[in-house]
Amino acid sequence: MAVSRRAASKISSWLSRQSRPIHDFASQLSYSGICCEVGQPKKGVAHGPQSLREFGLLSKLESTRFTVLDRGDKLKEITGPIEGELVGRVKNPSAVGKICEEVSNLIAEDKDSVHLTVGGDHSVAAGSVHGHASIRDNVGLIWVDAHADINTAETTPSGNMHGMPLSLLLRELGDSSAPLPGFEWCSRRLTSKDLVYIGLRD
Numbered sequence: 001m002a003v004s005r006r007a008a009s010k011i012s013s014w015l016s017r018q019s020r021p022i023h024d025f026a027s028q029l030s031y032s033g034i035c036c037e038v039g040q041p042k043k044g045v046a047h048g049p050q051s052l053r054e055f056g057l058l059s060k061l062e063s064t065r066f067t068v069l070d071r072g073d074k075l076k077e078i079t080g081p082i083e084g085e086l087v088g089r090v091k092n093p094s095a096v097g098k099i100c101e102e103v104s105n106l107i108a109e110d111k112d113s114v115h116l117t118v119g120g121d122h123s124v125a126a127g128s129v130h131g132h133a134s135i136r137d138n139v140g141l142i143w144v145d146a147h148a149d150i151n152t153a154e155t156t157p158s159g160n161m162h163g164m165p166l167s168l169l170l171r172e173l174g175d176s177s178a179p180l181p182g183f184e185w186c187s188r189r190l191t192s193k194d195l196v197y198i199g200l201r202d
Contacts, residue, residue: 029066030113031058033073034103038095039123039162049073049118061116069113074106075099087181089159096161097182100127104185107131122149126165126186133169133189140194146201152177166195 033049050073052058062068087093104127107115117128122145133139143149143166150166151157154177167173168180171188 027066028069028113029061029064030069030071030110030115031061032071032103032106032115032117034099034117034120034124034128035073035075036096036099036120036124038092038099039121040160045119045121048120052118066114071106075102085181086159088153089156090153090161090164090180091159093161093180094182096123096126097180097184097186100124100130100165100183101185103127104131104134108134111135122162123165125149126168126183129165129169130186130189134187139190140196141190142196142198144198146199148197148200153180166190170195 033053035046035049037043037045053073058068058070085092085094100123103117103124107117107128108131115128115132117124119125129139129141147163148166149163150170150173151163152167152173153164156163167177168183168186169188169190171191174188
């Protein structure tokens, strides 16, 4: 997701206003850039994490009460051979699935931090939400977007996986779509009652 300087400023401003850590269980913020763009067709989306670094987001985060652990920009090497895959209508499921699995594991391996993962396209959310839900009970998800990003393999109009991450996570949709290659690891961790949308346009 491309992020403007204004958006980066809003993120850091919100964090700096916290009177205590977002979660009682952690005061360390683990920051990871996820350089993924294979979930949609536009090139350049993978540069989002680097752009935010250049805008000074990390230094602003370090001025908050959190101790910031910079885990670097990940997954730059995942491109190429499995790009261009088509399964039914769905494009690049194996590539996206591999990236999301690594993101989920990245979060699950560090249970003592608050995690901020920055993309990259929206498909990486399947990994980040799955990772959080695998180590925390009663996870709720606030999805701020103009689109619901809940298309299944059967309902997607474009085949782009950045419009599908939530369909991979909701239990109610478990019988609505055949399993996609690359997502064999992905268990459904949320119900519709755990999900709130803000900003939906269509």
